[in-house]
Amino acid sequence: MTTLPTPALACPLPIPADQLIVLGHGSGGRLSARLTEDVFLPAFRNAALEQLDDQAIVPVPGGRIALSTDSYVVKPLFFPGGDIGELAVFGTVNDLSVGGAIPKYLTVGFILEEGLSIATLRRIVQSMAQAAQRAGVLIVTGDTKVVEKGCGDQVFINSAGVGFVPDGLTLGARQVRPGDRILLNGSLGEHGITILSQREGLELAGDLRSDAAPLNELCAAIVAAAPGLHAMRDLTRGGLSSALNEIATSAQVGIEIDDRAIPVTDAVRGACEIFGLDPLYVANEGKMIAFVPEEQAAAALAAMRANPLGADARIIGTVTEKHPRMVTLRTRLGTERIVDMLAQDQLPRIC
Amino acid sequence: MKHLDEYRDEALARALVDRLTAIAHHPWVLMEVCGGQTHTLVRYGIDGLLPAGMEMIHGPGCPVCVTPLEVIDKAIVLAKTPGVILASYGDMLRVPGSKSDLLHAKAEGADVRMVYSPLDALKLARENPTREVVFFGIGFETTAPPNAAAVWQAARQGIGNFSLLASHVLVPPALRALLGAPGNRVQGLIAPGHVCAIVGLEEYQAIAREFHIPIVVGGFEPVDLLEAIVMLAEQLEQGRAEVENQYTRSVRVTGNPLAQKMLTDVLEVCDMKWRGLGEIPKSGLKLRADYAAFDAEIKFALAHNPVDEPAECISALILQGHAKPAQCPAFGTRCTPERPLGAPMVSTEGACSAYYQYRRHDIEAAQAELATAGGRA
Numbered sequence: 001m002t003t004l005p006t007p008a009l010a011c012p013l014p015i016p017a018d019q020l021i022v023l024g025h026g027s028g029g030r031l032s033a034r035l036t037e038d039v040f041l042p043a044f045r046n047a048a049l050e051q052l053d054d055q056a057i058v059p060v061p062g063g064r065i066a067l068s069t070d071s072y073v074v075k076p077l078f079f080p081g082g083d084i085g086e087l088a089v090f091g092t093v094n095d096l097s098v099g100g101a102i103p104k105y106l107t108v109g110f111i112l113e114e115g116l117s118i119a120t121l122r123r124i125v126q127s128m129a130q131a132a133q134r135a136g137v138l139i140v141t142g143d144t145k146v147v148e149k150g151c152g153d154q155v156f157i158n159s160a161g162v163g164f165v166p167d168g169l170t171l172g173a174r175q176v177r178p179g180d181r182i183l184l185n186g187s188l189g190e191h192g193i194t195i196l197s198q199r200e201g202l203e204l205a206g207d208l209r210s211d212a213a214p215l216n217e218l219c220a221a222i223v224a225a226a227p228g229l230h231a232m233r234d235l236t237r238g239g240l241s242s243a244l245n246e247i248a249t250s251a252q253v254g255i256e257i258d259d260r261a262i263p264v265t266d267a268v269r270g271a272c273e274i275f276g277l278d279p280l281y282v283a284n285e286g287k288m289i290a291f292v293p294e295e296q297a298a299a300a301l302a303a304m305r306a307n308p309l310g311a312d313a314r315i316i317g318t319v320t321e322k323h324p325r326m327v328t329l330r331t332r333l334g335t336e337r338i339v340d341m342l343a344q345d346q347l348p349r350i351c
Numbered sequence: 352m353k354h355l356d357e358y359r360d361e362a363l364a365r366a367l368v369d370r371l372t373a374i375a376h377h378p379w380v381l382m383e384v385c386g387g388q389t390h391t392l393v394r395y396g397i398d399g400l401l402p403a404g405m406e407m408i409h410g411p412g413c414p415v416c417v418t419p420l421e422v423i424d425k426a427i428v429l430a431k432t433p434g435v436i437l438a439s440y441g442d443m444l445r446v447p448g449s450k451s452d453l454l455h456a457k458a459e460g461a462d463v464r465m466v467y468s469p470l471d472a473l474k475l476a477r478e479n480p481t482r483e484v485v486f487f488g489i490g491f492e493t494t495a496p497p498n499a500a501a502v503w504q505a506a507r508q509g510i511g512n513f514s515l516l517a518s519h520v521l522v523p524p525a526l527r528a529l530l531g532a533p534g535n536r537v538q539g540l541i542a543p544g545h546v547c548a549i550v551g552l553e554e555y556q557a558i559a560r561e562f563h564i565p566i567v568v569g570g571f572e573p574v575d576l577l578e579a580i581v582m583l584a585e586q587l588e589q590g591r592a593e594v595e596n597q598y599t600r601s602v603r604v605t606g607n608p609l610a611q612k613m614l615t616d617v618l619e620v621c622d623m624k625w626r627g628l629g630e631i632p633k634s635g636l637k638l639r640a641d642y643a644a645f646d647a648e649i650k651f652a653l654a655h656n657p658v659d660e661p662a663e664c665i666s667a668l669i670l671q672g673h674a675k676p677a678q679c680p681a682f683g684t685r686c687t688p689e690r691p692l693g694a695p696m697v698s699t700e701g702a703c704s705a706y707y708q709y710r711r712h713d714i715e716a717a718q719a720e721l722a723t724a725g726g727r728a
Contacts, residue, residue: 020458030689200467266352273355275467333364333573335396337709 028238028283029342033246052250053172054095054234057165066101068092069160077124077154079198081190081209084157085124087285089131089139090214091236092161097219098232098288100171101163103135108159109143113152124155135214137161169223173250175230180319181297182255183290185218185310186211187263188240192282193271202274208267213286218307225303226296235287238342241280243289244327245341255327257317257339280329281342291319354600358572367577368400375584378404380536382529382672384522385543386413386700387571393705395573401580408536408672409705411525412543414490415442415698416666417625420658422518423448426487429516429651430461436479438464438472439487446697447690449658453487469501469515476505476513485647489518493545495636496610499617502638502645516647517637520623522546523554524634529671530562536672539583541569541576544598549614551606556594563592570598617642627666627694664693669702676703683707 024031041049048056055068072088088108096103108128112121132139190211197208219232231251233243240262248255264272264279272279286309292300297315304310327339357363383389389409392398398407411417427448430437437453444453444465457463462482466472472486488498498515505513522543530537542555547568559566565586569579579597586593596602614636623635638646647653660666663681668674676682676695686692688704695701 020455022454022458024454269352269355331395332359332361333395333397333400334361335399337394337396340708 026237027342028236028242032238033341051172051174052246053099055099055101055163057099057101057172063167064165066096066099066163066165067160068095068099068163069158070095071156071158073153073156074195075153076195076198077120079210080194082212082285083124083127084155085126085128086131086212088157088159089128089135089137090212090285092159093135093137094215094234094236094286094288096161096163097214097216098171098234099163099165100169100219100223100229100232101165102220103137103161103163103216105140106132106137106159106161107141107143108139108157110145111152111156111158112144112146113154114146114149116154121155124157131214135216166223171229171231173231173233173247176247176251176253176291176319177230177293178253178319178321179294180230180291181294181315182244182257182317182319183222183292183297183300183304184240184262184314184316185215185288185304186286186312187265187268188235188284188287189264189268189272189279189282191285192239193268193275193277195283196275196277197271200275202271208271211284211286213309215286215288215309218304218309219288221303221307221310222290222292222300226290226292226300228293228296229290229300230293231291233289235284235289237283239279239281239283240287240289241278241327241339242341244339247291248327249325251319252324254320254323254325255317256320256322256330257327258330259332260330261314261316263312263314280339289316355572358570358574360574363574364400364577367574367581371405371577371581371584372402374581374588375402375405376588378406379538379584379587380406380408380672381539381541381580381583382408382410382537383541383569383576384410384412384526385541385546385571386416386698387545388541388543388569388576389413389702390700390705391571391573392576393702393709396709397573397576397580400577405584407580409669409695409702410540411529411625411628411670412491412522412546413695413698413700413702414494414520415446416694416701417520417525417627417670418443418446418489418518419624419626420447420449420660421624421656422489422516423452424450424656424658425648425653426485426516427451427453427456427461428653429485429487429647430456430463431459432483432651434481434483436462436464436475436482436484437487438466438475438484440467440489441465442698443487443489469498470504473501473505473510473513476510480512482512483650484513485516485651486513487516491520491522491543491546492549492614493543495519495618496549496607496613499613502642503613503617505645506642511644514645514647514650515638517618518623519618519636520625521620521634521636523558524631525625525628526558527561528628528631528634530558530564532671534673538564539587540564540566541579541583542566542594544568544570544575544602547596547598547602547606549607549610551611552594552596552602552604559592559594565592566594568594568596568598568602570601626660627664627670629667660694661692666693666695666703669695676706677710679703 055066070091077084093103194210304313329339469486476484567579567582618636621635621637624630665679691697695703
């Protein structure tokens with residue numbers, strides 16, 4: 001019979017310091033947050049940046065504007081429900097919109113890899129033009145750089161945007177208060193699972209499409225219906241769980257959500273089962289959450305449902321004084337568990 | 352969703368909890384063997400629904416967690432070898448070896464690819480004839496047959512630039528080691544459903560007889576686990592020690608003969624070191640001599656450099672059920688999923704990682720309570 005070892009407690013081995021950028025630094029999880037805290041914030045620190053919202057709101061003569069920037073490196077470039085160009089427009093529009101701003105102008109920067117077909121670029125640019133029209137924004141300036149073959153991956157796009165912030169409106173993670181209801185505009189995970197299925201060549205039954213969409217009208221409708229609105233977030237990489245964890249940390253509150261209230265389509269659930277992923281962590285490109293005081297939650301919900309992009313909106317949870325900085329989920333069995341922020345990328349489980 | 356919703360049904364789960372409360376009159380200590388089962392148990396808070404006194408011990412069945420450090424070191428050496436593409440499952444890329452992990456090796460320029468199947472790695476080998484493709488394959492009797500099949504296919508199709516770095520472990524020898532260890536507390540086993548779907552029930556019947564312990568082959572959904580727990584409690588209350596099958600929708604008594612044939616044709620039993628448990632005789636699988644050309648250890652003449660576990664990790668105690676993750680002083684502080692000190696914090700299926708992800712607030716509350724109580728005394 002084998003004898004099992006009985007370990008003694010002693011000093012731990014040192015774990016190597018993180019000295020290199022790994023893919024997890026771009027995951028939207030804890031590694032990304034640490035990069036911001038350790039590298040960017042110390043260098044750039046100022047009051048607008050410190051809010052760490054999806055956009056910065058700054059004063060200008062006569063009012064305030066919102067600024068946001070984002071880079072797009074999606075592969076494949078074209079996928080069911082969208083393409084990199086559409087994402088580059090909607091993503092920045094949405095980052096401005098969830099700050100309560102009315103998006104107005106975008107800049108776009110292209111980093112193109114030598115050898116890219118001009119027809120592909122034309123297709124992307126055409127899609128951006130249509131997306132800008134749909135979102136009611138103008139692309140007013142841009143830049144193009146070409147890198148040697150192998151130094152990029154076809155097309156990278158950066159877009160930055162400016163929006164006008166209505167007078168008297170102050171939204172942000174730090175405004176969130178215990179008692180707020182959390183509203184979600186629809187089902188989770190469609191963008192992330194569509195991209196993953198395309199990459200892995202998984203042919204899934206059902207209509208699996210990215211949810212890429214401009215959320216400016218939906219956000220404006222919520223602002224109008226619920227003047228006491230505290231915050232909104234769009235749910236991109238890192239999914240619902242990262243957005244909720246960021247807000248719980250910023251606002252020093254606890255968050256409780258109900259698994260049964262969170263819509264996930266069968267196609268996404270099925271794919272998540274196959275890949276071993278949790279829909280709460282999967283990326284979206286047309287989903288958002290709003291933090292609304294209880295007495296205005298019904299009005300906000302009705303306003304969301306009146307918009308096609310919020311037809312399936314739900315109240316999914318509540319902000320609480322209990323367990324500050326922590327997000328918990330009531331399971332379908334009535335038990336409670338933590339919804340943690342991802343350490344880095346969500347990696348598929350082995351079995 | 353069909354085949355899923357019925358196994359996550361709240362009413363069914365409640366009925367099973369009620370039944371368990373009605374029949375269980377003793378503080379039984381049960382072990383779920385498989386990491387997938389641990390994950391479900393903790394994710395759905397099922398152990399919190401058990402009658403007072405009943406306890407679940409989280410077994411050694413997380414293949415990522417029990418892979419020894421030196422094997423991961425070998426994978427990193429291979430990944431950094433010029434001309435090599437190293438492919439593995441996503442989970443494996445983050446597992447730290449003694450100094451680094453495959454994700455960092457990738458950041459340093461190694462060609463590391465995440466795949467979903469060894470057959471994807473075989474495809475990579477076909478598509479990159481000038482490169483050497485190594486699949487880093489680990490796991491129990493569940494993942495061994497597809498890895499064996501990839502080698503079998505490579506041999507048949509003459510794909511000479513494919514090889515396997517294998518670290519395969521077998522469940523029954525580990526169970527025997529655990530059940531036979533001094534101070535064993537486990538009184539009933541939930542056997543790993545997917546392993547049994549491959550190998551069948553015979554070996555588990557032998558273990559039930561040998562240790563006079565009831566075994567229920569269980570599935571991986573909440574209702575599966577609760578039903579398996581009820582079945583174990585029934586056996587224990589009635590003094591029976593039999594093998595029963597809860598996971599009938601996947602497991603046949605004889606298992607999967609095709610997969611078994613692939614296992615025995617390509618692989619053979621060997622002694623194996625388990626991370627957290629140590630060396631267990633005849634508890635692993637390696638490629639047969641006929642397939643030596645596809646054995647990465649031989650092909651690349653990899654040096655064997657044994658490494659000790661970080662001494663602070665109490666994974667052996669956790670995997671044997673002598674300690675819960677929260678009882679480890681390093682839990683959640685010096686040992687987190689970002690910087691794991693040992694096996695059970697490594698994969699999402701590891702007991703410590705599952706507690707960290709889903710339970711931290713209970714643990715923090717308990718630790719705070721302890722501290723306050725200590726302060727008052």
